[in-house]
Amino acid sequence: MIKVGGVLDDRYRVLRELGQGGGGIIFQAYHMTLQKYVVIKKIKDEKVKALDVRKEADILKKLHHPYLPQVYDFLIVDGEVFTVMDFIDGHDLRWYMDSGILFSEQQLLRMLLELCEVLEYLHGQRPPIIHRDIKPGNIMIRENGEICLIDFNISFSENGGRVGGYSYYFAPPEQLSGSGYVPDVRGDVYSLGATFFYVMTGVRPRESSLKSTVVETAYSKGLFRIIRKAMEKQPEKRYQNIGQMRRALERQAEGAYRLVKPLAGAAGLLVVLLLGMALVLWRREKQEALFAQQYSAYVLAASSEDGAERVTDGLEILNTEGFARILKQRPKQRAVVLEEIADGYFAEENYSSAASYYAEAAQIQPDSIGQMADVRDQILALIRSGNLEEARHCVEEDGSGLSNETLQYIEAEFLVEENEKEAALKQMDQLLESGQERDLLLRCCLYGAQYGRETEDYDRELVYLKRAEEYADTLEYNRKIGDLFLDIWQSDTKKARKQEALAGAERCYQKVCQVQNAGYVDRLNLAMILEMKGSYKDALELLKALAQTAPEDYRAYREAAFALYGQEQQKPLKNRAKEPILYYGKLAQQYYGDRTDDEQMEQLKAMLERLQGK
Structure with a gap:
């Protein structure tokens, strides 16, 4: 059971309850690994019964758009279902309405166009995703002024299962009727119009009340006409899709901006056009330079990141406004980002999400070597997720370009999943004798080591791990x-x-730490290995360097105290010094603060008390 102050799934510290929605209870939490704030939503029990959990999770994780929160995780803990997504800084439209804040027409137009963009994205999925609960409380305004459409995890696809609720004042009339209602995109058109009718007038829209109400608004007749058309009672009289509404808003925006500051004569118009073109080009060049910088940093750092960080950083690139246009023009770079995200999910053993990202990467780079690698990894992820039927279908439909060695390895993976482990190991041993593809040989060695571990045959495990070292040529594999x-x-x-x-x-770990972008944790692990080995001097040199690079991270001080203690224990009792141990130990405690999540800090505390005679 989730509770404030507790830890969910060993990763998320629950900080406070934010409220309750139609779909469940919402909490703010802190991701202790990524060190960032997230939102956790506990799906209500009656909603869980209606949800296809696996399908819903796959749909949500595939969505990435700058005006949507990114969904990171979908958890089932003790029978309860949770979604984990971005924490959005800012306030919702309801807060602005309750605070009496009025928006300019230009602000409303910008928000409406951003919402149309994200709804077109949702409706453009196959099958389409209908939000079904657009209302002021589900439209956030970030600190930078951009909108974010939230609570879309209770949405569902056209012709799909009926999941989630609605808000009486903002739901389309046909949704309230209930009898035989099949949601479509025109329902979202109505709700978007109804929401901004409320923002523009302060009147909660319901057809019966509007007939007897004289509605006044400070905004232009043109914008109000667009909103009223979106709110037509009969669906066939509304805009038939969000794209139609967006185009009407764009025409209204162009007219509004033309009226702001008219210039006399053709010369003035030419100046405006030239300045506008120069501004667009400058912004585009700036955006492309920013993309190149962030993309390069991500690709270079990916190998030193753990799976969760690789997923988060990759999704940030996909979600950054302006990068979508660049990635659309550069399918190879988009494929690389998708592959890195997929690899991250695979490393985290989130195989269903990994499979979907590998599939997307394969689709955008047809007839290439990279496509076959993505197809292979998609199949392996499907197998490990237990989806054997879809995996075999993928082999039949997309696997014609796979090598015989790859197909042999895939068949061995099927055997593993079917619990024919000895047969799988035999097939992998045959590959090790005659195979040439290093990546496959490495995978065979790792499975052999795993089999040795499962059977408590440590000699066998050591043999396979030593051979795996021969084929490991990446940080990730050397670390593993x-x-x-x-x-x-x-x-x-x-x-x-x-x-x-x-x-x-x-x-x-020496190999891992030889590279320029070796991370803090990798170097800390090497120092701890040196401690275990008894090479205290080498460990201390490494730990002091770590403390200089991250002076507020307590872990280097903690290990330095342990290393010094081990070093002093090798000396005769009368020659041992405790002051350096106490110095680093107290630094570790200072920067650790009031936390309680590190058992080694309890060991350190006990050691320091012994040294001080307490």
Whole structure:
């Protein structure tokens, strides 16, 4: 059960309840790994029964648009269902209305056009996604002035299952009738119009009340006509889609801007056109330079990030306003971002999301080597998600360009999922004897090591891990193999094997830390391995360098205290010094603060108390 102050799924610290909506209870939380604020929504029990959980999760995670919050996670914990998404800084339209704040017509037009853009995006999905609950409380205005349409996780597709509720004042009349109602895009057209009717007039729109109400508005007749047309009682009299409404708003906006400051004569018009063109080109060049910088930084850093960070940073690129146009013109770069996101999901063992991103990457780079790699990884993700039928269909439909070695490996993965593990290992061993594709050989070695772990055959696991080292040529794989060596060191009881495993972990993390963009955690792990090995001097040099790069991170001070303690324990009792240990230990406690999520800090506290004779 979720509660304020608790931790959900070992990652999300629940900070406060934000409120309740038609679909569930909403909380603000803190992602302890990514160190960012998120929103967690607990879906009400009656909604869970109506939801196809897997399908809903896949749909939501695929959506990325600058005017939508990004959905990061879909959790099932103790039978309760939660969605995790961006925390949006700012206030909703309802707050502005309650505060008596009036918007200019230009502000309203901008908001309406942004909402039309995001609704066109939702309606353009296949199948279309209908929001079905557009209202002032579901339209956020960010600190930068942009809108964000929220609470779309209770939406559903045309001709799909009926999930979620609606708001009486802003729902279309046909939705309220209930009998035989099949939602379509015109319902969202009505709700958008009704929402801005309320913003423009202060009157909550319901057909019965409007007949006896004289409605006044300070805004132009042209804009008000567009809003009233969107609110026609009969769906066939409204705009038939959001695109039609958007074009009407664009014409209204052009007219409004022309009236702001007219210039006399053709010369004035030419100056405006030239200045406008120069401004557009300047903004475009600036946006493309920003994209190039952010894209390059992401690709370079991706290998040193964990899966969750890779997903978050990749989604940020997809969601940044202006980048969508650039990525549309550069399908290869878009494919790279999608692949990195997919790899991140795969590393986090979120295989269904990984499969959908691999599939999207494959679609935008047909007839290429990259496409076949994406198809292969999509199939593997489908297998590991347990979706064997779709995986076999993908092999039949899209796998004609896959190599024989790849098909052999895929068949072995099917055997693993079908619990024919010995047969799978035999097939992978055959690949190891005759195969040439390094990535596949590495995967075979990792499965062999996993099989050794499952059967508690640590000698077998060590053999496969050492061979895996030969094929590992990325930070990610060296890190993974190093962690597997560490698992043996922690689990095994045989001293010789423990030492062999620790040496393997050191080799792998030395490779990881040799690269220029090695991360803080990687270097911290290497220092801890050196401590375990008894190389305290080398560990301390590395930890002091870490403390200089991140002086407010307590972990380097914590490990320095432990390393110094180990170093002093090697000396005769009369020669041991405790002051350096206390110095680094107290620094660790200072920067750790009031937190309680690190067991090693409890060990450090006990060690410091012993040294001080408490």
